[in-house]
Amino acid sequence: MPRSRCIYLRNKQIMTFFTKISALAALLLALTLPAPADEFDNAKKAASAGDYLVALGHIRNAVSEDPQDVDRLRLASAIYLEMEIKDTALMYARRVFDDDDEDAESALLLSRALVESQKAAEACVMLKKFRRNADNVALALAHVNALVAADSTSAAELVASTARQKYPKEADAYLALGNLYFSWKPLPVFDLAVQNYTDAIAINNNLVQAHFNLAICYWRMGNRETDDALANEYFNKCLSEWAIVSRQDPKNARAWYEQGKIYYLAKRYSNASDALKTYRELRPLGTGEIMASWYLGESLYKQGMCDDAKKHLEDAAARIDSLKPKVAVMLARCNFQAKKWQECVSSYSAAEAVDSLWEGMDYWKFGTALINATDTLRAIDLMFKASKIEPKQCKLMERFAFLLQSRKRYANSNDIYRGRLANCTDSTDAKIHVLMGNNFYADSLVDSAIACYEKAIGLNPKMMWGTQRLGDTYLLRGDVEKGRPLLDQVITNASTTASPDEKRYGIAAIASLNSLDIKDKNWQSIVERSTLGTTIDPKSIVSWLYLGIGHQGLGNKDKARAAYQEVLKLDPANASAKKNLQSLAN
Numbered sequence: 001m002p003r004s005r006c007i008y009l010r011n012k013q014i015m016t017f018f019t020k021i022s023a024l025a026a027l028l029l030a031l032t033l034p035a036p037a038d039e040f041d042n043a044k045k046a047a048s049a050g051d052y053l054v055a056l057g058h059i060r061n062a063v064s065e066d067p068q069d070v071d072r073l074r075l076a077s078a079i080y081l082e083m084e085i086k087d088t089a090l091m092y093a094r095r096v097f098d099d100d101d102e103d104a105e106s107a108l109l110l111s112r113a114l115v116e117s118q119k120a121a122e123a124c125v126m127l128k129k130f131r132r133n134a135d136n137v138a139l140a141l142a143h144v145n146a147l148v149a150a151d152s153t154s155a156a157e158l159v160a161s162t163a164r165q166k167y168p169k170e171a172d173a174y175l176a177l178g179n180l181y182f183s184w185k186p187l188p189v190f191d192l193a194v195q196n197y198t199d200a201i202a203i204n205n206n207l208v209q210a211h212f213n214l215a216i217c218y219w220r221m222g223n224r225e226t227d228d229a230l231a232n233e234y235f236n237k238c239l240s241e242w243a244i245v246s247r248q249d250p251k252n253a254r255a256w257y258e259q260g261k262i263y264y265l266a267k268r269y270s271n272a273s274d275a276l277k278t279y280r281e282l283r284p285l286g287t288g289e290i291m292a293s294w295y296l297g298e299s300l301y302k303q304g305m306c307d308d309a310k311k312h313l314e315d316a317a318a319r320i321d322s323l324k325p326k327v328a329v330m331l332a333r334c335n336f337q338a339k340k341w342q343e344c345v346s347s348y349s350a351a352e353a354v355d356s357l358w359e360g361m362d363y364w365k366f367g368t369a370l371i372n373a374t375d376t377l378r379a380i381d382l383m384f385k386a387s388k389i390e391p392k393q394c395k396l397m398e399r400f401a402f403l404l405q406s407r408k409r410y411a412n413s414n415d416i417y418r419g420r421l422a423n424c425t426d427s428t429d430a431k432i433h434v435l436m437g438n439n440f441y442a443d444s445l446v447d448s449a450i451a452c453y454e455k456a457i458g459l460n461p462k463m464m465w466g467t468q469r470l471g472d473t474y475l476l477r478g479d480v481e482k483g484r485p486l487l488d489q490v491i492t493n494a495s496t497t498a499s500p501d502e503k504r505y506g507i508a509a510i511a512s513l514n515s516l517d518i519k520d521k522n523w524q525s526i527v528e529r530s531t532l533g534t535t536i537d538p539k540s541i542v543s544w545l546y547l548g549i550g551h552q553g554l555g556n557k558d559k560a561r562a563a564y565q566e567v568l569k570l571d572p573a574n575a576s577a578k579k580n581l582q583s584l585a586n
Contacts, residue, residue, distance in 0.1 A: 360390025
């Protein structure tokens, strides 16, 4: 055999050997690795444990793997019902029933899906027909529930009464009667509902639905009760039943939702948020009851937990248009509390179209946010509205008036100050009159300013600010006889007080009288007064400057020079001191 042929055969043998080895290795590896996950089995396990959100992910894959498998469709419908994805649940339930319209479990599943999809009349027709050939207490209960949902109370009563006679030892028969009386038209018969739910529980204490319905029944009874003591008794019974439900079926999402809603309506927001948080753990945002987001968001908001409330409020607003303005106001208040000014402005702006939801303070808060967001002109317009709607906000009225004053809108400022005085009486009234006087003074309405200052002193004779302002205004009007003693009073007070403000008023009074005495060349008075000023405040530039002027007027050049040099220590760029020193040198 040629050498090349031998090599070919040998290589082929080697390749065959390695192929067999590889196959054996793959087999061994397959035996040691875990089998691929069975999505249907995983869905069943998750649903059995009450983890319907997890089950939902698995059952979607399971149905995709075998969309014709009835068992998968049956489980899918039940899971979708629990997750309140009703259209898909109904579609699968119909397919299951069409596959075997003689199976009681399929009929029950379809009935539930129809009722929850607002197709109770169709459920009634289907169950009536089905029960002619096969019947049990569960079907009777489903039939009652469908008839009640379809407002066929009389027919429901007949079915429920018959079921109790036929199945006297079955808890579901009493549950059916309880549901009938709970939904009785025109008015529920709660006493009979309670009796039948209690009878159902006596037969089967683990019947979660009976405890569930009984809790809601007690709540409704307490809610319509005018006797507070009896209402509280019903409410406590309600809570007791919820405790049982939570213990028997801790992953019953609907129970947590109903419990949270009841707490919310009772304004027990802490309890409400605890229950609804559990609901949201079982039914995350985007699933389950839409109103859960609203109840939870507002419950957290009422407790001042704005950061936690935000995502739930935003979810409610995104899914329920009528809630958008109210949520916008709530978020605006939260942003105001957090000093997120621009976000606050945006939220209030979004809610402006429905300002009937606003409280008086919302206008003040919106205005304040606008100021901090540097939109002062818009803020002023809004605060005018706030001052009319909520004028008893004393501090806010005062701040708004001061804002107008800083904008030189003196007449408007005084209008707000008057509104503040009309609605608030406290220790700051004298201060308000001084501020009003300052507005008149700035508008050159001297007589009106004097009237305000006199009013301030009348309210508080020891108010040095008002006294100093009144003295200055008298001097402006040329009434030195009235002005000088008032300013002297302020100076005397400043020499003994520890108040920085009153010392400052004293320095201002010294400057005013020195300015007056310069005209009369009363240099000695200026020296004496200014010397006192440097004692009151050693860093008072104006006192040192006038002291130099006084000494210069008296011809005391060295003392004048020393005073001007003190000015320049405090203010090296002071032009008056430099000029006067130059004049002394010349």
